[in-house]
Amino acid sequence: MAGQARITAVLGPTNTGKTxxxxxxxxxxxxxxxxxxxxxxxxxxxDKIVAIRGPSVVALVTGEERIxxxxxxxxxxxxxxxxxxxxxxxxxxxxxQLCADPERGHVFTDRLLRSRGTNExxxxxxxxxxxxxxEQVPEAQFMRRERMSHLMHSSSKKISRMPxxxxxxxxxxxxxxxxxxxxxxxxxxxAVVMGALSPRTRNAQVALYQNGDVDYLVATDAIGMGLNLDxxxxxxxxxxxxxxxxxxELQPNELAQIAGRAGRGMAxxxxxxxxxxxxxxxxxxxxxxxxxxxxxxHLQWRNPSLNFATPEALIASLxxxxxxxxxxxxxEADDLTALRSLSLDDEVRARASNVEAxxxxxxVCRIPDFRGISHAEHASLLSQIYAYLHxxxxxPDDWLARQIxxxxxxxxxxxxxxxxxxxIRTWTYVAQRRGWVGDESHWRDETRAVEDRLSxxxxxxxxxxxxxxxxxxxxxxxxxxxxxxxxxxxxxxxxVEGEFVGRLEGFRFRQDAQASGEEAKTLNRAAxxxxxxxxHLRADxxxxxxxxxxxxxxxGGLMWGEQAVGxxxxxxxxxxxxxxxxxxxxxxxxxxxKVQRRLQHFIDRKIAALFxxxxxxxxxxxLTGLARGFAFQMVEGLGILPRAQVANxxxxxxxxxxxxxxxxxxxxxxxxxxxxxxxxxxxxRLRLVLWSLSKGLQEFPEAPPPGLVTVPxxxxxxxxxxxxxxxxxxxxxxxxxxxxxRLADMLRAEDSRGGFEAKADMLSITGMTLEQFADLMQGLxxxxxxxxxxxxxxxxAAEAPAADAxxxxxxxxxxxxxxxxSDPAAEDAAQVVPDKLEDEQTTAGQTTEEVLAxxxxxxxxxxxxxxxxxxxxxxxxGAEATEEAGEPETEVFYTFTWGAQRQNRNQNRGQxxxxxxxxxxxxxxxxxGKPRxxGKPRRDDGPKSFQSRPxxxxxxxxxxxxxxxxxxxxxxx
Numbered sequence: 001m002a003g004q005a006r007i008t009a010v011l012g013p014t015n016t017g018k019t020x021x022x023x024x025x026x027x028x029x030x031x032x033x034x035x036x037x038x039x040x041x042x043x044x045x046x047d048k049i050v051a052i053r054g055p056s057v058v059a060l061v062t063g064e065e066r067i068x069x070x071x072x073x074x075x076x077x078x079x080x081x082x083x084x085x086x087x088x089x090x091x092x093x094x095x096x097q098l099c100a101d102p103e104r105g106h107v108f109t110d111r112l113l114r115s116r117g118t119n120e121x122x123x124x125x126x127x128x129x130x131x132x133x134x135e136q137v138p139e140a141q142f143m144r145r146e147r148m149s150h151l152m153h154s155s156s157k158k159i160s161r162m163p164x165x166x167x168x169x170x171x172x173x174x175x176x177x178x179x180x181x182x183x184x185x186x187x188x189x190x191a192v193v194m195g196a197l198s199p200r201t202r203n204a205q206v207a208l209y210q211n212g213d214v215d216y217l218v219a220t221d222a223i224g225m226g227l228n229l230d231x232x233x234x235x236x237x238x239x240x241x242x243x244x245x246x247x248x249e250l251q252p253n254e255l256a257q258i259a260g261r262a263g264r265g266m267a268x269x270x271x272x273x274x275x276x277x278x279x280x281x282x283x284x285x286x287x288x289x290x291x292x293x294x295x296x297x298h299l300q301w302r303n304p305s306l307n308f309a310t311p312e313a314l315i316a317s318l319x320x321x322x323x324x325x326x327x328x329x330x331x332e333a334d335d336l337t338a339l340r341s342l343s344l345d346d347e348v349r350a351r352a353s354n355v356e357a358x359x360x361x362x363x364v365c366r367i368p369d370f371r372g373i374s375h376a377e378h379a380s381l382l383s384q385i386y387a388y389l390h391x392x393x394x395x396p397d398d399w400l401a402r403q404i405x406x407x408x409x410x411x412x413x414x415x416x417x418x419x420x421x422x423x424i425r426t427w428t429y430v431a432q433r434r435g436w437v438g439d440e441s442h443w444r445d446e447t448r449a450v451e452d453r454l455s456x457x458x459x460x461x462x463x464x465x466x467x468x469x470x471x472x473x474x475x476x477x478x479x480x481x482x483x484x485x486x487x488x489x490x491x492x493x494x495x496v497e498g499e500f501v502g503r504l505e506g507f508r509f510r511q512d513a514q515a516s517g518e519e520a521k522t523l524n525r526a527a528x529x530x531x532x533x534x535x536h537l538r539a540d541x542x543x544x545x546x547x548x549x550x551x552x553x554x555x556g557g558l559m560w561g562e563q564a565v566g567x568x569x570x571x572x573x574x575x576x577x578x579x580x581x582x583x584x585x586x587x588x589x590x591x592x593x594k595v596q597r598r599l600q601h602f603i604d605r606k607i608a609a610l611f612x613x614x615x616x617x618x619x620x621x622x623l624t625g626l627a628r629g630f631a632f633q634m635v636e637g638l639g640i641l642p643r644a645q646v647a648n649x650x651x652x653x654x655x656x657x658x659x660x661x662x663x664x665x666x667x668x669x670x671x672x673x674x675x676x677x678x679x680x681x682x683x684x685r686l687r688l689v690l691w692s693l694s695k696g697l698q699e700f701p702e703a704p705p706p707g708l709v710t711v712p713x714x715x716x717x718x719x720x721x722x723x724x725x726x727x728x729x730x731x732x733x734x735x736x737x738x739x740x741x742r743l744a745d746m747l748r749a750e751d752s753r754g755g756f757e758a759k760a761d762m763l764s765i766t767g768m769t770l771e772q773f774a775d776l777m778q779g780l781x782x783x784x785x786x787x788x789x790x791x792x793x794x795x796x797a798a799e800a801p802a803a804d805a806x807x808x809x810x811x812x813x814x815x816x817x818x819x820x821x822s823d824p825a826a827e828d829a830a831q832v833v834p835d836k837l838e839d840e841q842t843t844a845g846q847t848t849e850e851v852l853a854x855x856x857x858x859x860x861x862x863x864x865x866x867x868x869x870x871x872x873x874x875x876x877x878g879a880e881a882t883e884e885a886g887e888p889e890t891e892v893f894y895t896f897t898w899g900a901q902r903q904n905r906n907q908n909r910g911q912x913x914x915x916x917x918x919x920x921x922x923x924x925x926x927x928x929g930k931p932r933x934x935g936k937p938r939r940d941d942g943p944k945s946f947q948s949r950p951x952x953x954x955x956x957x958x959x960x961x962x963x964x965x966x967x968x969x970x971x972x973x
Contacts, residue, residue, distance in 0.1 A: 005116055009096070009123040009133045012145035013291040014224075014260025015269075018124040021145070022092040023049065026074060029119060032090030033075035035082045035111060037098055037225045039064065043199040044227070046076040063368060064428040064451075065199075066444065080107050082115065091117030095225060096125035097253075097296065099132070103244060105300025106330035112136060114304065128253055128296045135326055136299070149263040153285040154272040157235065160186050164215035165232040167223060168274060169258055171241035177414075179237055179275070180218040180466040189214045189467030195222035198421055200455035205462060214467055224258035234262040235274040252284050253293040301327040308358040311343035334378075338365040341379040348383060351390045361386055363433070370425040385430065395430060397438055403427055408450045410457035414465060417458040424451050488534050492563070494527055501527045506563035507535060507542075507583040507595060528586040535587035539594045550602045554702045556689050558599050566599045570693040574638060575607055575615070577693055607690075610683040613675050614639045617664035627657035634666065638687045639678035640723055640737070643671055669741040671728055671780075679726045679738055681706035691724045701725075709767050710735045710776070730779025733772060739765060752782070752898040774894045783899035791889040 010018050023045065026032035036042045039062045046060040046067075059072040061081045075083065079093065093115065099108040112123065113136060123133060123140070133140050159168065159182055168183070168190075170176040176192060183190040191209040193202055209217045210230060217229065221241070236258070240249050263269025271288065273279055280288075287293060307317040318336055321329045342348045342365065352358045364386045369378045388395045404427055407420045428451060430436055431443040487495050492503045502511035509527055542560060551559050558566040558579065566581040579599040583592040608615060617623070618635045630649055634641060643650065650668065653661075658668060665675045678687065685703045692700035701721050704711045710733045714721065727734035735743070743765060750756040758773055766773060774784040 005119055005121055007116070007121045007137060007140040008143055009130070009140050010143045010145060011125060011127045011130055013126070013147045014257065015147050015149060015263060016145035017148065018145055019045065019094055022094065022122050022124055025120060025122060026090045026092060027052065029089035031073050031088040032117070033077065033082060033086060033088045034092040035077055035079040035094065037079060037095040038195065038222065039078055040195070040199050040202050040222070041225055041227060042076050042078050049074055049076060064425050064432060066432040079111060082111065088117055089119045091115055092122040092124060094124045096123040097129045099129070099299040100296045102300065102331055103333070106302035109299045109301050109327070110304055126253060126293070127291065128293050131295045132299055132326060147291070149266055150268045151260060151263060151289055152268065152270045153280065153289055154233065154270040156273045156279050159183060159274055162216065162235060162274065163233055165230060166235060167217040167219055167229070167231045167233070167261060168235045168237055169219055169221060169223070170237045171220060175237060176218050176220060183216050183218065184466050187216055190216040190218045192462050192466055193217060193219040193223055195220055196418065196422065198451055198455040200452055201459045204459040208463065208467060221258050223261050227261070228264060229261060230264055231262050232267070232269055234259050234269070234271045236277050237275040238277050239273070252287045255284065256288040256291065256293065259288055298328045299326060300330040302330045306362070308355045308362065311339065311349065311352050311358060311361065314358055314362060315339060315343065334369050335366045337375055338379055338382055341375065342383055342386070345383060348386060351386070357390060360389060364389065367426065367429055370422045372422065389436060394435065395437055400427065400437065400443065404446060404450060408453070410453055414458065414461045417454055417461060421451065421454045421458060424454060494531065496527055496530045504531065504534070506560060506565040507538065507587055507591060509584055528584070532586065535591050539591040543594050543598045547602055547605060552603070552606070552686070552689065554685060554689065555700050556693060558603070565595060568603060568689065568693060570696065574690045574694040575611060575635065577603060577690060579603060606686065610686050611639065611678065613665045613677050620664065623660055625657070626652055627660050630661065634675070638691060638724065639675045640726065641673045642723055643669065643673055646673065669737065670744045671740055672737040674737055676738055684726050688724050691720070709739050709765070731775035733768070733776060735766060735776060755895040755897045757893055757895060770892070770894065777896050781899055782896045785895045787893055787895065788890045789893065791891040
């Protein structure tokens with residue numbers, strides 16, 4: 001049969017169409033088989049033949065795959081998995097020069113010497129095999145095929161300057177990953193191809209490259225074995241590799257095999273070095289270009305006639321040296337190493353007692369070490385499999401299921417998934433062996449499904465890590481000079497061609513922070529070119545947006561919803577600020593002008609609405625003379641002026657001028673002249689911003705929380721802050737100016753010369769402890785003298801109302817010297833009042849209930865504060881008091897006297913003066929600068945006498961009032 005068959009060696013360099021020629025020849029016969037060096041290449045050839053003849057007549061047989069239809073005509077196999085004795089019409093062996101490979105050469109040599117087709121046999125490979133084929137197969141004919149394109153040597157290039165459609169070759173997994181990561185950062189990404197990848201993962205990665213999603217391929221020398229890709233340039237990152245035993249330099253013919261992947265069809269290709277690889281020697285480069293290499297002198301060989309009598313006999317037959325010249329015994333392979341290890345195991349030796357058992361042992365030892373953990377681990381696994389097969393004839397389903405279940409996980413990184421893929425290949429190989437598992441079809445499908453899931457997961461991880469899809473897509477579209485399609489979501493996310501590139505914040509594009517270098521430049525260029533129409537559409541929508549969608553921050557920022565679109569800047573006047581917009585230059589001047597006009601309209605209307613009383617007063621032509629001048633001062637002060645600051649101007653105003661100003665809402669208080677309507681939270685917030693702009697502050701102080709009567713004094717705040725916030729600093733705390741004026745009305749009824757103590761109304765209206773109130777009074781110019789005295793026990797509850805009525809609210813029991821609790825929450829609760837401002841005509845003498853009712857404080861807060869105050873001072877709030885017999889209780893009290901009069905009677909006369917009770921600037925009774933009394937003129941020398949009006953009686957407390965219990969506890973103390 002062999003003598004009748006035609007044997008042809010089709011030799012030549014890469015890109016000569018040898019494999020394509022073999023496929024055409026095979027399909028010209030009824031049956032055929034072709035052996036290929038890689039599982040990846042076998043899958044590629046299988047897909048091509050299936051596309052021509054259909055899947056029903058094409059089989060694929062590899063170590064881990066077995067697709068054999070019932071009517072198979074054509075067999076596509078790896079060389080190791082080629083079935084023997086098929087008797088097909090056609091037989092071909094690709095890459096026949098691998099007969100010299102130290103690892104697998106003996107298998108190719110065996111096919112060269114013993115495998116034949118009944119009609120035609122083809123050996124495909126390099127010219128270096130011509131002499132050995134002629135020597136070992138004298139009847140072979142030779143066919144020379146020339147390369148269809150030229151292969152040129154190029155100088156060494158940096159990876160950053162690598163041309164598109166390049167393949168960078170590494171010789172270790174770590175090296176491949178490092179190069180791919182570098183290319184991702186600089187070029188947008190790369191596909192990764194390695195021999196250890198499953199066909200599914202490899203095909204998915206190659207598709208990324210072939211489809212143009214990435215312009216670069218990083219691969220091991222696996223691409224040199226017939227993988228047909230559109231590569232223009234091949235760059236070697238190293239010129240040596242580890243061959244399983246040692247590091248060695250690559251031979252010129254090996255370099256040529258890989259470099260030949262550059263240039264496909266009629267397209268020329270180039271090759272060179274990159275990274276740490278030294279430049280190629282000129283002689284080597286010339287040999288590669290001219291395809292001149294040293295002929296192969298020796299072929300690897302292993303005895304095919306094996307003796308299965310005993311394990312020792314099998315080992316001896318495998319170690320037999322070749323008898324023919326030109327053949328060398330192959331070095332010990334993994335299967336022989338495993339056989340040696342298992343033959344030393346007593347249990348294995350006991351089982352391998354006959355020819356069939358030894359043959360089975362050899363079949364098990366030929367399971368490839370896909371896992372690559374260690375020889376001992378691999379031998380242990382093989383021993384277990386052999387025990388099952390020898391004992392029951394197959395691997396138990398439950399044991400196999402457990403092994404597969406442990407691997408069937410798609411979590412983890414690239415390394416974890418790669419290891420699981422290597423592990424599942426072992427069980428895929430086992431499932432492919434005929435008779436080794438119970439339900440072969442089930443386990444083949446099961447292992448294949450797990451491998452597919454792991455392959456897809458690995459492809460996804462490789463793509464995530466080494467391919468920046470958005471950059472590669474955008475670069476490709478920019479090169480094609482096509483219009484990019486951008487979309488902006490409701491949340492501002494910007495996608496260009498479906499890829500997230502950043503966010504549109506107002507009218508400024510903020511690209512993805514994770515991008516850097518060339519990637520960042522690409523994203524910015526692509527996004528801004530695509531966003532141009534979106535800027536105009538957004539500007540139109542903003543211009544027509546209602547004022548309710550726009551707001552300002554306490555730092556002067558201008559917001560459209562949650563997006564910053566500009567900020568206020570100082571203008572010619574405090575009430576006329578300017579606007580600076582936040583618009584990218586790429587949006588164009590038209591967009592910037594439209595945004596600027598809309599923001600200026602907004603802030604102008606906001607000022608006009610919140611400061612309407614102040615603006616209206618400034619435009620009132622009925623105001624003349626001093627009144628008009630004072631109105632402009634109020635405008636400059638944004639509606640609030642400390643009285644001491646304008647004391648002289650106030651003195652010069654007559655009653656008519658003051659009346660005209662009061663009609664516009666101006667209140668002349670003892671401490672501050674202000675417009676109550678402008679103390680509300682919204683005007684206060686805007687006033688602080690306008691004031692900060694006019695002062696040129698870098699950081700704007702924020703408004704105090706609304707509703708608090710007193711707040712801690714901010715000693716680091718800029719001068720004038722407290723006034724603009726609507727407060728007056730007095731010691732450690734600042735009091736709101738409208739409540740300060742109400743307190744001043746209460747103080748006017750007291751004997752500031754002889755001294756007085758704080759009343760419950762005073763503490764209630766300020767919401768302070770007694771110590772805090774003392775500090776406040778000192779801040780207002782009073783002296784506070786602390787004292788202790790024996791506490792007077794309160795009258796029985798039934799007699800309290802009568803006693804209070806008899807005292808008329810002016811006796812000692814009206815004095816409150818207790819200390820309310822120091823709990824900040826309780827203090828704040830007592831201080832909280834709404835922003836309902838008191839009427840200008842509010843008089844002193846209001847009860848606590850009336851004051852708090854006007855202020856809007858919750859009765860619960862007052863009652864709780866009163867109970868807490870009584871509890872701390874020992875007052876009985878309904879609980880049974882305990883005290884040691886014979887030890888009298890003491891209470892702390894403060895006596896307040898006006899301290900400024902003794903220091904300088906003429907200092908700050910515009911401020912509140914305790915003794916001058918007849919002087920009222922808020923429209924009350926009493927002449928200007930004329931004290932009440934007998935009408936005698938005041939003397940400027942000698943002792944002064946002061947007379948205060950009699951205190952107004954407080955209302956009797958309604959016993960049904962919910963505040964009665966709390967106030968009774970305060971007053972009886």
